[in-house]
Amino acid sequence: xxxxxxxxxxxxxxxxxFKQLNSPLGYAIILAIMLAxxxxxxxxxxxxGVALLGLVIGxxxxxxxxxxxxxxxxxTVSLSFFVNYLRKFSSFPFGTALDGxxxxxxxxxxxxxxxxxxxxxxxSSISIMILIWVGYNLLQVLNPNAPSLxxxxxxxxxxxxxxxxxxxxxxxxxxxxxxxxxxxxxxxxTLIAVAVGLRQEYFxxxxxxxxxxxxxxxRFRLYFTWSRLRIFSLFSDPTSLGIAMAYMSMFCVILATxxxxxxxxxGLVVSALLMVLTILYTGSRTPVLMIPAGxxxxxxxxxxxxxxxxxxxxxxxxxxMVMKSTSNPVIFRIQSAFKPSEDSSMQLRLRNQNFIQxxxxxxxxGLGLASVGVWGKxxxxxxxxxxxxxxxxYVRIGVEAGWIGLIIYLGLLFVAMRTAxxxxxxxxxxxxxxxxxxxxxIIFLLIIANYPQEATYMLPTNLVFNTVLxxxxxxxxxxxx
Numbered sequence: 028x029x030x031x032x033x034x035x036x037x038x039x040x041x042x043x044x045f046k047q048l049n050s051p052l053g054y055a056i057i058l059a060i061m062l063a064x065x066x067x068x069x070x071x072x073x074x075x076g077v078a079l080l081g082l083v084i085g086x087x088x089x090x091x092x093x094x095x096x097x098x099x100x101x102x103t104v105s106l107s108f109f110v111n112y113l114r115k116f117s118s119f120p121f122g123t124a125l126d127g128x129x130x131x132x133x134x135x136x137x138x139x140x141x142x143x144x145x146x147x148x149x150x151s152s153i154s155i156m157i158l159i160w161v162g163y164n165l166l167q168v169l170n171p172n173a174p175s176l177x178x179x180x181x182x183x184x185x186x187x188x189x190x191x192x193x194x195x196x197x198x199x200x201x202x203x204x205x206x207x208x209x210x211x212x213x214x215x216x217t218l219i220a221v222a223v224g225l226r227q228e229y230f231x232x233x234x235x236x237x238x239x240x241x242x243x244x245x246r247f248r249l250y251f252t253w254s255r256l257r258i259f260s261l262f263s264d265p266t267s268l269g270i271a272m273a274y275m276s277m278f279c280v281i282l283a284t285x286x287x288x289x290x291x292x293x294g295l296v297v298s299a300l301l302m303v304l305t306i307l308y309t310g311s312r313t314p315v316l317m318i319p320a321g322x323x324x325x326x327x328x329x330x331x332x333x334x335x336x337x338x339x340x341x342x343x344x345x346x347x348m349v350m351k352s353t354s355n356p357v358i359f360r361i362q363s364a365f366k367p368s369e370d371s372s373m374q375l376r377l378r379n380q381n382f383i384q385x386x387x388x389x390x391x392x393g394l395g396l397a398s399v400g401v402w403g404k405x406x407x408x409x410x411x412x413x414x415x416x417x418x419x420x421y422v423r424i425g426v427e428a429g430w431i432g433l434i435i436y437l438g439l440l441f442v443a444m445r446t447a448x449x450x451x452x453x454x455x456x457x458x459x460x461x462x463x464x465x466x467x468x469i470i471f472l473l474i475i476a477n478y479p480q481e482a483t484y485m486l487p488t489n490l491v492f493n494t495v496l497x498x499x500x501x502x503x504x505x506x507x508x
Contacts (some may be wrong), residue, residue: 028367092128093135096199101212103128104494107487108216109261115239126188133191149197151500153446161187164446170395178397178406189489203505207499213491214298217275221301224260224268228308235503244357267485269306269314274472276302277321278465285461296333306453313479317472324471328464376418383426393429420477420484444470449501462502469495
């Protein structure tokens with residue numbers, strides 16, 4: 028660490044952590060802040076005072092994110108869990124604020140790399156594939172089919188900025204303890220989402236949540252199925268909530284096999300059960316299919332009787348639930364996930380895929396970024412593509428980036444999965460081995476979920492996924508067994 032960084036950390040720790048501003052300098056800072064807020068409120072009204080208060084809080088946070096990448100990473104992932112919920116009730120650009128945090132951390136990372144002249148922390152085939160993927164999307168600016176330059180800018184901005192967290196994570200995870208802190212964080216955040224979701228199910232939606240639901244008739248029809256409202260918790264929609272619950276529940280089950288204290292293992296199992304319960308009330312079929320897929324990979328990678336027997340028992344219970352005749356709307360929705368031929372939404376997806384295939388095959392570089400989806404409606408409204416629903420990350424990439432882009436992205440997913448499995452079988456530390464198994468399971472489940480949904484495009488899953496890739500790269504470095 029440079030002398031400048033050391034001095035900054037020393038001053039910060041002395042004044043803010045140890046003294047907690049209980050010093051002449053601290054009193055002066057507090058007095059100056061109070062006078063500034065009072066002056067702003069007097070001159071510009073309440074909004075001016077609130078804006079200055081936000082600035083007073085925000086600047087130290089940004090400085091901390093620049094100086095401490097682990098803190099910035101954990102703060103950004105934490106905020107990503109709440110962004111979509113806050114967007115429902117406020118026009119504040121929360122997404123842009125999240126982008127700002129990522130850019131600040133990226134600047135901090137660039138500063139360290141230039142100072143230390145060391146990029147070995149991200150030395151991996153995953154890094155190479157990510158750079159190729161980003162580079163290919165940058166080249167999409169030359170695509171003659173692209174609907175507009177503005178659409179390309181918006182798409183590339185979100186793509187490049189979200190992937191920055193991968194490189195930040197590769198640098199920030201400097202110890203096994205840092206890895207475990209992050210894992211604890213995402214489990215806690217997921218449990219908060221569970222609590223909000225179960226509150227919606229058992230105690231009802233708040234007036235603000237209901238107002239948001241009723242504001243869009245199409246949204247209400249999608250959320251109200253079989254005479255009940257599907258829960259969405261902190262997430263943008265029930266499906267993104269269910270997908271997160273699916274991969275995190277399997278992750279908790281796998282972690283429970285590690286040599287942790289008994290109370291931790293029990294807590295992980297209980298957490299997994301609560302996440303699975305939450306899945307049932309989302310009314311989403313994709314996460315229901317993810318659970319048996321995750322169980323199968325768990326069995327195949329371990330192939331131990333203490334894993335095979337419990338998974339087999341759960342499989343039999345699950346099969347019985349699927350086969351049992353019922354009038355319960357929650358169970359019926361689960362059963363429909365295993366009857367794709369009778370599922371109208373799945374049949375519609377298949378028809379859309381058959382319809383779009385000739386366009387993908389005849390346009391190797393695609394029809395341009397921001398052709399479909401939300402950006403398509405904004406930047407490509409004159410084209411029929413703006414009304415096309417990809418309903419799949421792979422279809423979306425195939426349409427926008429062509430079959431060349433799809434091959435590159437699938438190559439990235441393959442390399443990520445292969446790297447996680449490779450290190451699982453080679454590390455010696457038992458805890459790290461279990462974590463690698465859990466990370467491989469997350470990647471595998473998101474690869475599956477990307478077929479019927481745009482799983483890796485959803486907040487907070489996209490940030491969690493990119494950070495998982497960083498964990499796959501760095502975790503092996505702490506194998507001291």
